[in-house]
Amino acid sequence: MFRIVSSVLAVASLAGTALSQLENKPFLYDWGQIEQYGPLLRGIWQQDWNIVNFTTWDDVPDKRDQIPVACTGAFDDWLAPFKSADFTVYEVLYNDCDQPFHLCYHKDVSQNTIGPIGMIYNWGLVPIGMRQYVGNAVVIPIPNDPNLPGRTAHQAGPSVVFQEDFFVRWSVIAHELSHSVDMYKSSTPGLRFSESAEWRTAVGDDSHLSSVYGRSNYVEEFAEIGIMAAYDIGSEGRLPDVEPDWTKVEHQLDFVTKVFGTDLMLGRTGCPAKVGSTYSVPKSDEVGARVQLPEGTELFTPTEPYPDSTKAK
Numbered sequence: 375m376f377r378i379v380s381s382v383l384a385v386a387s388l389a390g391t392a393l394s395q396l397e398n399k400p401f402l403y404d405w406g407q408i409e410q411y412g413p414l415l416r417g418i419w420q421q422d423w424n425i426v427n428f429t430t431w432d433d434v435p436d437k438r439d440q441i442p443v444a445c446t447g448a449f450d451d452w453l454a455p456f457k458s459a460d461f462t463v464y465e466v467l468y469n470d471c472d473q474p475f476h477l478c479y480h481k482d483v484s485q486n487t488i489g490p491i492g493m494i495y496n497w498g499l500v501p502i503g504m505r506q507y508v509g510n511a512v513v514i515p516i517p518n519d520p521n522l523p524g525r526t527a528h529q530a531g532p533s534v535v536f537q538e539d540f541f542v543r544w545s546v547i548a549h550e551l552s553h554s555v556d557m558y559k560s561s562t563p564g565l566r567f568s569e570s571a572e573w574r575t576a577v578g579d580d581s582h583l584s585s586v587y588g589r590s591n592y593v594e595e596f597a598e599i600g601i602m603a604a605y606d607i608g609s610e611g612r613l614p615d616v617e618p619d620w621t622k623v624e625h626q627l628d629f630v631t632k633v634f635g636t637d638l639m640l641g642r643t644g645c646p647a648k649v650g651s652t653y654s655v656p657k658s659d660e661v662g663a664r665v666q667l668p669e670g671t672e673l674f675t676p677t678e679p680y681p682d683s684t685k686a687k
């Protein structure tokens with residue numbers, strides 16, 4: 375059903391949106407089923423090695439004791455149980471973007487799940503048109519202390535945070551980065567496309583939602599449709615082969631495809647809308663240490679934790 379539309383959608387604010395339209399709507403995918411798109415996305419998001427170079431901030435004298443604030447508990451409560459000193463900051467240059475990416479990797483992440491080079495490599499496979507909307511990606515371990523809460527993945531303003539076992543699920547990566555595009559590609563600062571009247575209309579015009587999780591709210595439904603749209607654009611229109619019932623969500627697919635535009639096509643280069651790494655703060659050796667945030671710092675409410683389909687039922 376692939377259609378490229380060059381214009382960017384203008385969105386208008388829609389305060390106090392009622393959720394009732396979502397609660398009772400049927401959906402295409404029950405818990406976990408949308409994860410079938412993970413291997414499909416991995417299959418199309420292939421490209422030649424695109425890493426130009428990388429370093430850790432440990433090896434940069436004036437950055438050694440610093441960390442982007444989005445990798446700390448000052449910015450994101452999920453990170454409060456960790457010492458920021460236990461993260462390594464990787465600064466990576468890819469050949470499809472002239473600005474480096476900054477990824478934070480916790481020392482207890484299992485190498486068997488995803489090592490630092492795997493993290494850097496995988497990140498480079500995400501189409502640059504989507505990847506550029508993330509300032510910092512953070513990978514955290516599965517807690518070995520049963521008293522600590524398990525995490526999944528979420529997006530918080532310029533950052534995306536993944537517990538290690540969710541960073542290897544490509545459908546989850548596409549979901550979280552759809553949130554990033556939703557937030558940062560909008561020409562109306564601070565307003566997500568998914569908070570617009572136009573998105574609500576698109577949802578209303580369809581008989582179905584993408585997934586049971588999309589019932590949570592309009593923002594989550596956008597990101598779930600984002601998984602399907604990412605596959606359709608990247609595969610140049612092969613979504614109907616995967617989902618014969620795609621027409622049940624076609625207005626939503628149209629909307630998200632317009633938002634994504636040509637950005638999700640493969641083989642693109644350039645990152646004119648690159649969201650920068652968040653500012654640096656000193657690392658701390660204390661769990662939950664609060665750093666002093668500069669005045670005027672904007673904090674972001676994270677999106678809903680991605681559902682753990684083994685527990686979500």
Ligand SMILES: *[C@@H]1O[C@H](CO)[C@@H](O)[C@H](O)[C@H]1NC(C)=O
Pocket residue numbers: 426427428429465467
């Ligand atoms: C990577 O290459 C760029 C461009 O040549 C250079 O500016 C940058 O310092 C290099 N970074 C590392 C970590 O080597």
